[in-house]
Amino acid sequence: MARVVVDVMLKPEILDPQGQAVAGALPQLGIGNVRSVRIGKHIEIEFDGEADLDRAREIADKLLANPVIEDFTLRVEELEEADQ
Amino acid sequence: MARVVVDVMLKPEILDPQGQAVAGALPQLGIGNVRSVRIGKHIEIEFDGEADLDRAREIADKLLANPVIEDFTLRVEELEEADQ
Numbered sequence: 001m002a003r004v005v006v007d008v009m010l011k012p013e014i015l016d017p018q019g020q021a022v023a024g025a026l027p028q029l030g031i032g033n034v035r036s037v038r039i040g041k042h043i044e045i046e047f048d049g050e051a052d053l054d055r056a057r058e059i060a061d062k063l064l065a066n067p068v069i070e071d072f073t074l075r076v077e078e079l080e081e082a083d084q
Numbered sequence: 085m086a087r088v089v090v091d092v093m094l095k096p097e098i099l100d101p102q103g104q105a106v107a108g109a110l111p112q113l114g115i116g117n118v119r120s121v122r123i124g125k126h127i128e129i130e131f132d133g134e135a136d137l138d139r140a141r142e143i144a145d146k147l148l149a150n151p152v153i154e155d156f157t158l159r160v161e162e163l164e165e166a167d168q
Contacts, residue, residue, distance in 0.1 A: 001119065007126045019127070022147050029146060031139055035085065035130040042091045042126035043103070046119045055115055062113060063106050 002051035003079055008065045008072045009040035040070075044077070051076045086135035087163055092149045092156045093124035124154075128161075135160045 010016050019037040026034050043064055045056050056074055065072045094100050103121040110118050127148055129140050140158055149156040 009126065009128070022127075022143070025147060026143065029142065031143065033132050033136060033139070034143075035132050036128075037130075037143075038128045040126045040128075042093065042124045043106075044093070044120075044122045044124075046121075048117050048119050052117060055117070058113065059106070059110065059115065059118075059121075063109060 001079065002047050002049070003077045004045045004047065004051050004053060004056040005075050005077045006043040006045065006056060006060045006064055006072055007040060008043065008060070008070050009038060010069055011071055014069045085163065086131050086133070087161045088129045088131065088135050088137060088140040089159050089161045090127040090129065090140060090144045090148055090156055091124060092127065092144070092154050093122060094153055095155055098153045 016038045019039045022039065023034060023037040026032070026037075041064065043060075045059060047055070053074055053076065060072045060074065061067070100122045103123045106123070107118060107121040110116070110121075125148065127144075129143060131139070137158060137160065144156045144158065145151070
């Protein structure tokens with residue numbers, strides 16, 4: 001088993017109201033050293049056998065990200081657990 | 085400027101219908117080697133000055149994750165761009 005992680009984020013020029021809401025709440029927690037918060041999606045795709053980056057890219061492109069407003073990154077993640 | 089990345093995922097024992105929906109659509113794309121898909125949140129917190137993992141943990145704990153059903157991981161991300 002192998003895992004590919006896809007992180008989908010809004011493009012930098014797209015406003016992220018959810019992240020802004022979190023950033024706006026930080027002063028009430030006494031946190032003043034945060035410049036920005038942006039919130040996206042983190043997707044873990046587990047493959048039977050070897051990690052298949054090309055397939056993962058196809059899945060991200062067709063099902064996970066909206067290419068008009070979002071960018072995504074892919075990486076193979078080493079699995080720390082030997083179970084399954 | 086420094087960035088801390090928080091990844092929030094449903095705990096393994098919690099059902100993830102959104103991920104299951106993506107996994108269920110894969111055979112129509114001709115993809116048969118995926119065992120599971122799970123979808124969580126990817127949050128990028130940018131600090132003025134140095135990365136502050138303790139603050140980031142506090143933000144994740146209080147604002148980003150629901151500890152009853154979600155786990156989160158933190159890491160400092162090196163910023164590849166020198167701008168800003």
